[in-house]
Amino acid sequence: MPMLEVVDFGKRFTIHHLNKTMHAVEHIDFSLGRGKFIGIVGKSGSGKSTILKSIYRTYLPDTGQIFFNSERFGSIDLCNASEREILYLRKYEIGYVSQFLNVMPRTTSRQLVEKALLEMGTTEKVARMEAEQALNHFEIDQKLWDTYPNTFSGGEKLRLNIAMATVKKPRLLLLDEPTASLDQQSKIKVREIIEKLKADGTTLVGIFHDIEFMEGLCDKVFDMKTRQLIWEAGISNES
Amino acid sequence: MYEEPILRVRNLEKQFGDGCKHCMQGAIRNLEKNYCPACGTVYACQDISFDLFPGEILGIVGESGSGKSTMMQCLYFDADVTSGEVYINGEPDLKDQNIFELSRQQKRYIRNHQYGMVYQNPVHGLKMNFSSVGNIAEKLIEAGNRNVSEMEATSKVLLESVHIPLFRMKEEPRNFSGGMQQRVQIAKALSNNPPILFLDEVTTGLDLSVQASVLDLIKRLQRELGISMIVVSHDLAVIRMLADRTIVMLNGSIIEEGLTDQILEDPQHAYTQQLVYSLL
Numbered sequence: 001m002p003m004l005e006v007v008d009f010g011k012r013f014t015i016h017h018l019n020k021t022m023h024a025v026e027h028i029d030f031s032l033g034r035g036k037f038i039g040i041v042g043k044s045g046s047g048k049s050t051i052l053k054s055i056y057r058t059y060l061p062d063t064g065q066i067f068f069n070s071e072r073f074g075s076i077d078l079c080n081a082s083e084r085e086i087l088y089l090r091k092y093e094i095g096y097v098s099q100f101l102n103v104m105p106r107t108t109s110r111q112l113v114e115k116a117l118l119e120m121g122t123t124e125k126v127a128r129m130e131a132e133q134a135l136n137h138f139e140i141d142q143k144l145w146d147t148y149p150n151t152f153s154g155g156e157k158l159r160l161n162i163a164m165a166t167v168k169k170p171r172l173l174l175l176d177e178p179t180a181s182l183d184q185q186s187k188i189k190v191r192e193i194i195e196k197l198k199a200d201g202t203t204l205v206g207i208f209h210d211i212e213f214m215e216g217l218c219d220k221v222f223d224m225k226t227r228q229l230i231w232e233a234g235i236s237n238e239s
Numbered sequence: 240m241y242e243e244p245i246l247r248v249r250n251l252e253k254q255f256g257d258g259c260k261h262c263m264q265g266a267i268r269n270l271e272k273n274y275c276p277a278c279g280t281v282y283a284c285q286d287i288s289f290d291l292f293p294g295e296i297l298g299i300v301g302e303s304g305s306g307k308s309t310m311m312q313c314l315y316f317d318a319d320v321t322s323g324e325v326y327i328n329g330e331p332d333l334k335d336q337n338i339f340e341l342s343r344q345q346k347r348y349i350r351n352h353q354y355g356m357v358y359q360n361p362v363h364g365l366k367m368n369f370s371s372v373g374n375i376a377e378k379l380i381e382a383g384n385r386n387v388s389e390m391e392a393t394s395k396v397l398l399e400s401v402h403i404p405l406f407r408m409k410e411e412p413r414n415f416s417g418g419m420q421q422r423v424q425i426a427k428a429l430s431n432n433p434p435i436l437f438l439d440e441v442t443t444g445l446d447l448s449v450q451a452s453v454l455d456l457i458k459r460l461q462r463e464l465g466i467s468m469i470v471v472s473h474d475l476a477v478i479r480m481l482a483d484r485t486i487v488m489l490n491g492s493i494i495e496e497g498l499t500d501q502i503l504e505d506p507q508h509a510y511t512q513q514l515v516y517s518l519l
């Protein structure tokens with residue numbers, strides 16, 4: 001069974017005061033096996049983030065199905081899952097990372113990572129240890145551990161975001177342009193992080209601006225323009 | 240559904256006034272907002288249904304007059320409902336029992352053992368001429384406590400946990416700032432270890448730093464005690480910070496409900512869109 005299967009998915013937005021409805025995406029189909037990485041490419045506004053946010057249910061999906069192979073619920077259609085089921089999945093099985101840090105104010109980086117663990121039922125002692133490991137692993141300077149992240153640089157915020165999402169060891173991780181606005185050095189670091197996550201068996205869906213950056217990492221690449229896979233490992237190796 | 244709600248609210252109605260031919264015919268009430276222009280009846284809560292799950296913070300947002308406080312007062316038995324049902328999970332004797340139909344005494348029991356309430360206006364939740372410790376003791380006595388020194392000790396622990404300094408505990412809350420009064424109200428509401436807590440605009444009117452400390456306190460209560468809470472606010476920023484799920488009310492009705500981030504980023508109803516866009 002695939003870890004994620006998107007079937008004829010579509011999403012419209014209706015803006016009432018403009019009396020306008022628009023199709024952000026239509027007829028999206030792809031599937032992804034456990035531990036695989038699919039990259040989504042397409043120009044700005046083509047609907048890449050809309051797909052990711054619909055999987056995470058920050059956007060309310062309106063047509064099609066998104067089947068997720070959940071440890072807790074088995075195969076579950078994320079379009080129809082209850083809000084409480086989605087909250088459970090976000091807590092234990094599905095992570096979302098973007099370039100933006102959206103966290104509780106007045107909470108230090110260390111507390112944020114610990115909280116991600118505590119809400120899964122990890123004991124305080126273990127949470128403390130694993131949080132420090134993660135902060136180290138993603139190379140967040142020790143002097144930042146006990147400060148509020150609102151003043152962090154773009155790269156630091158991103159690495160904290162990734163640390164918070166990955167300490168949970170999610171089955172599925174959604175990455176929305178995590179490298180946007182990063183310098184080359186930091187981008188390479190993100191690439192290394194993704195390599196490690198893949199090696200750990202995490203299934204990944206990623207949006208990246210520059211396709212070269214994903215070379216050798218993706219198992220599949222989905223193109224928004226043609227709504228087709230333009231590349232798949234082991235099937236065609238040209239280009 | 241993979242879990243049981245702790246509280247189930249079904250078709251709750253609350254009207255002020257008797258209604259007339261104009262507003263009582265069939266399903267459509269012909270109201271102006273929540274008000275019948277012919278007879279003056281106010282339909283403050285209309286067909287309110289939702290579930291509250293263990294350990295969650297459920298946000299209720301809506302403009303002034305949308306019926307938020309009225310709904311909370313009905314749930315807490317401060318006001319009688321016009322009709323509707325509420326079921327509570329936790330007391331085996333009350334399983335499948337609409338608690339609005341219980342006797343006065345049974346309702347008091349639920350209030351004293353299952354519920355805590357923090358009112359929009361501290362005057363409603365506190366006796367301003369009792370000491371803070373006395374206020375909490377009052378609630379402990381209602382819940383069946385009789386041991387004076389034990390009650391005093393409990394009060395101190397609670398007041399400390401909401402950061403009221405020890406040396407001010409014997410003081411009357413009327414001398415306190417708004418933020419301190421709300422924290423005493425919260426301590427009082429928590430004193431019977433209620434699994435369900437109702438919070439009505441607890442931070443409204445407080446200045447920002449005080450508001451922050453009350454919000455942090457509420458978050459901590461959820462995390463450390465696993466209390467289920469209904470948090471009412473007209474302020475989406477407060478809801479965003481606290482609530483996992485959010486209900487939007489307008490003119491006494493629920494017009495939208497969803498995950499809080501979805502309500503904020505992909506609002507469906509025209510009114511919710513207006514509310515969210517004005518926040519940005």
Ligand SMILES: Nc1ncnc2c1ncn2[C@@H]1O[C@H](COP(=O)(O)OP(=O)(O)OP(=O)(O)O)[C@@H](O)[C@H]1O
Nearest residue numbers: 255273281283302303304305306307308309310473
């Ligand atoms: N005792 C009463 N008699 C008549 N009408 C009432 C009474 N109490 C409330 N109402 C009306 O019921 C409606 C809902 O009031 P409520 O206090 O629940 O609003 P709210 O959503 O809490 O507003 P706010 O954000 O201003 O606190 C209003 O139209 C109000 O005027």
Ligand SMILES: Nc1ncnc2c1ncn2[C@@H]1O[C@H](COP(=O)(O)OP(=O)(O)O)[C@@H](O)[C@H]1O
Nearest residue numbers: 013024043044045046047048049050051504505
């Ligand atoms: N929350 C939203 N409300 C209304 N329209 C939206 C919303 N999110 C995205 N859109 C629209 O949907 C289309 C796809 O956007 P998006 O998914 O962000 O594209 P991409 O990530 O590929 O740049 C755009 O036209 C965008 O304006």
Ligand SMILES: [Mg+2]
Nearest residue numbers: 048049050177
């Ligand atoms: Mg995007």
Ligand SMILES: [Mg+2]
Nearest residue numbers: 307308309359
């Ligand atoms: Mg009110």
Ligand SMILES: [Zn+2]
Nearest residue numbers: 259262275278
């Ligand atoms: Zn009438």
